[in-house]
Amino acid sequence: MNRAFIFDVFGTLVNWREGVATIVALAFKENGITVDPYTFADAWRARYDPAMERIRVQGRSYVALDVLHRENLDATLTEFGIGNNFSNDDREGLNQSWEKLPVWTDVHDGLDRLKLLGFVAPCSNASIALSMRLARFAGLNWDSIVGAEIAQNYKPAREVYLSSCKTLGFEPENVVMVAAHNADLVAARLAGLQTAFVVRPNEYGAAQTVDLIPESDWTYVAKDLIDLAEQVKSLS
Amino acid sequence: MNRAFIFDVFGTLVNWREGVATIVALAFKENGITVDPYTFADAWRARYDPAMERIRVQGRSYVALDVLHRENLDATLTEFGIGNNFSNDDREGLNQSWEKLPVWTDVHDGLDRLKLLGFVAPCSNASIALSMRLARFAGLNWDSIVGAEIAQNYKPAREVYLSSCKTLGFEPENVVMVAAHNADLVAARLAGLQTAFVVRPNEYGAAQTVDLIPESDWTYVAKDLIDLAEQVKSLS
Numbered sequence: 001m002n003r004a005f006i007f008d009v010f011g012t013l014v015n016w017r018e019g020v021a022t023i024v025a026l027a028f029k030e031n032g033i034t035v036d037p038y039t040f041a042d043a044w045r046a047r048y049d050p051a052m053e054r055i056r057v058q059g060r061s062y063v064a065l066d067v068l069h070r071e072n073l074d075a076t077l078t079e080f081g082i083g084n085n086f087s088n089d090d091r092e093g094l095n096q097s098w099e100k101l102p103v104w105t106d107v108h109d110g111l112d113r114l115k116l117l118g119f120v121a122p123c124s125n126a127s128i129a130l131s132m133r134l135a136r137f138a139g140l141n142w143d144s145i146v147g148a149e150i151a152q153n154y155k156p157a158r159e160v161y162l163s164s165c166k167t168l169g170f171e172p173e174n175v176v177m178v179a180a181h182n183a184d185l186v187a188a189r190l191a192g193l194q195t196a197f198v199v200r201p202n203e204y205g206a207a208q209t210v211d212l213i214p215e216s217d218w219t220y221v222a223k224d225l226i227d228l229a230e231q232v233k234s235l236s
Numbered sequence: 237m238n239r240a241f242i243f244d245v246f247g248t249l250v251n252w253r254e255g256v257a258t259i260v261a262l263a264f265k266e267n268g269i270t271v272d273p274y275t276f277a278d279a280w281r282a283r284y285d286p287a288m289e290r291i292r293v294q295g296r297s298y299v300a301l302d303v304l305h306r307e308n309l310d311a312t313l314t315e316f317g318i319g320n321n322f323s324n325d326d327r328e329g330l331n332q333s334w335e336k337l338p339v340w341t342d343v344h345d346g347l348d349r350l351k352l353l354g355f356v357a358p359c360s361n362a363s364i365a366l367s368m369r370l371a372r373f374a375g376l377n378w379d380s381i382v383g384a385e386i387a388q389n390y391k392p393a394r395e396v397y398l399s400s401c402k403t404l405g406f407e408p409e410n411v412v413m414v415a416a417h418n419a420d421l422v423a424a425r426l427a428g429l430q431t432a433f434v435v436r437p438n439e440y441g442a443a444q445t446v447d448l449i450p451e452s453d454w455t456y457v458a459k460d461l462i463d464l465a466e467q468v469k470s471l472s
Contacts, residue, residue: 001369001372119368119372127405128380128403128404128405129403129404129405129406130405131380132355132379132380132404132405133237133405135379136237136355136379141377142379142380143368143371143372143378144364144367144368144378144380144381145380145381149403167364167365167385168364168365168368169363169364169365169366169368169369170365
């Protein structure tokens, strides 16, 4: 067992857009709000990367993703002019949608197969607590949880990958970063990790235009986690 | 799921003495060494607390338990006058005995039951990597791994308990520290956690004289993890 697989989570393992929109839709219905929940989920998610960028490069101290999600929710509710409809408790409930997300259909079987080939851990921008709660909801059985919180910074900052490998006790060359996002793999490769691209053509819905193809010669290119496990197994 | 259980591992969940002695016995047999493997395991373990004390109070910077175990192994081999029999590779193999330890018989069933009542994580002095490898060997399915490495210090230092609770996203009052060692629970209680004493009368073999009884009014006193789960469930 001289190998570890570490995983991007939002988009790569779970369908955040569907999960968030489902919970938003319920809350909007209760409040008689007619905003499309997918439009709202997309707008909320659009604030994700700029919020992390303030920590990665603009000097803000690390705060957990749960905090950024909440700040971004508040801003998005204001953006849509519906802030007055939601109390603090309502907002906490909406914020917890990020720990109640459905997995893509190959994930359980794929992770079970990959666990026979190495250790498995999420390397997400989620906090350890959020990763843990999401794992329970989604039935993800991790060996351990690493990622942004370990490094007190956000992907694609180099130290997130390096500190995650170190925490798991592996050299980067013996760790495979699995992601549906080319940019994540660019950074992982620069840090010395192996890379696996798994295409998720519907992460952003039917109109998705990004990350539909591997944009480099990643170590592995797979149609899903089961395919990835079979490829790794055949090379072992 | 508004509760977490965190666990001492060596002694509370796994029988380190039996596991280490088993691997030591094989190595000694191969080398024609007649030292009793249990005596050797006890001597190796006796160096554990003083080694941590150098980090807790004597100013040594944190190093992982794997490193302390190796240093203590080297010293113990010298103590018994058998250092020349073991190469660096031999010593690494012996050191890995700490990740190949058998669980007490109630642990799998007990942990399964406790997982229905809360999140579960080891809060051990082992590093995250060591905890992870031991968990795979022993079949311990954790939600996450916390403990000494999170705090860069060793139990019973207060910050190990507090940083473990914070990492899991729980206030200390909603976390139960489970241990077979009264001293561990004294420190956990001072940090604000709930406490559960599980007696392990054979951790140190048949001649054990310590930790045979609860030395305070711990939140729970249980004969094993199954009993603990039943007690917690009946109060929920």
